[in-house]
Amino acid sequence: xxxxxxxxxxxxxxxxxxxxxxxxxxxxxxxxxxxxxxxxxxxxxxxxxxxxxxxxxxxxxxxxxxxxxxxxxxxxxxxxxxxxxxxxxxxxxxxxxxxxxxxxxxxxxxxxxx
Amino acid sequence: xxxxxxxxxxxxxxxxxxxxxxxxxxxxxxxxxxxxxxxxxxxxxxxxxxxxxxxxxxxxxxxxxxxxxxxxxxxxxxxxxxxxxxxxxxxxxxxxxxxxxxxxxxxxxxxxxx
Numbered sequence: 001x002x003x004x005x006x007x008x009x010x011x012x013x014x015x016x017x018x019x020x021x022x023x024x025x026x027x028x029x030x031x032x033x034x035x036x037x038x039x040x041x042x043x044x045x046x047x048x049x050x051x052x053x054x055x056x057x058x059x060x061x062x063x064x065x066x067x068x069x070x071x072x073x074x075x076x077x078x079x080x081x082x083x084x085x086x087x088x089x090x091x092x093x094x095x096x097x098x099x100x101x102x103x104x105x106x107x108x109x110x111x112x113x114x
Numbered sequence: 115x116x117x118x119x120x121x122x123x124x125x126x127x128x129x130x131x132x133x134x135x136x137x138x139x140x141x142x143x144x145x146x147x148x149x150x151x152x153x154x155x156x157x158x159x160x161x162x163x164x165x166x167x168x169x170x171x172x173x174x175x176x177x178x179x180x181x182x183x184x185x186x187x188x189x190x191x192x193x194x195x196x197x198x199x200x201x202x203x204x205x206x207x208x209x210x211x212x213x214x215x216x217x218x219x220x221x222x223x224x225x226x227x228x
Contacts, residue, residue, distance in 0.1 A: 046218075099145075
């Protein structure tokens, strides 16, 4: 079985500073990793995904993530956050079922203040 | 292309009733997955349908069921509602549901059970 751990339930930061949201995964098979963002009263939007190849993945809105197989991590980073980045961020993994079914972490609420 | 649509967006029911939620996937997508999102349990996979067949199922009681029609639209049904069924129900549309496919989420249906 696979699982995802998001180490921080909430990350408060000020605008225009760098941020890192941490994600660790556990799986007995090859995994595919995703980061989704959820704004209030909305569904989930894909930020980026790692399938294979380069371990540094760039996504939308200036976000990037690095896949580290030895540390089983897939941390999300942004060099400079904006108030509009305030949202909940979910790390997810697929691969266990043979289909696109996702196993999600509990989410990290990013709170950006002016 | 139009995105994933879910109806209704909000629903209030009482314990013991049953409810049906609807999801229309992105045109051309043949796989639909359903997830339940609650503050306590986070995002949990319910089931996935592909070409009118349930292909994958999460760990939920039999009160939760679903189906998919020939046009790929999907419905999920919850019978004998319990207070704990209050949640945001998200539908995800996937081209084929393959292991590396991206899931595109709808805005969700927020179900409140009183």
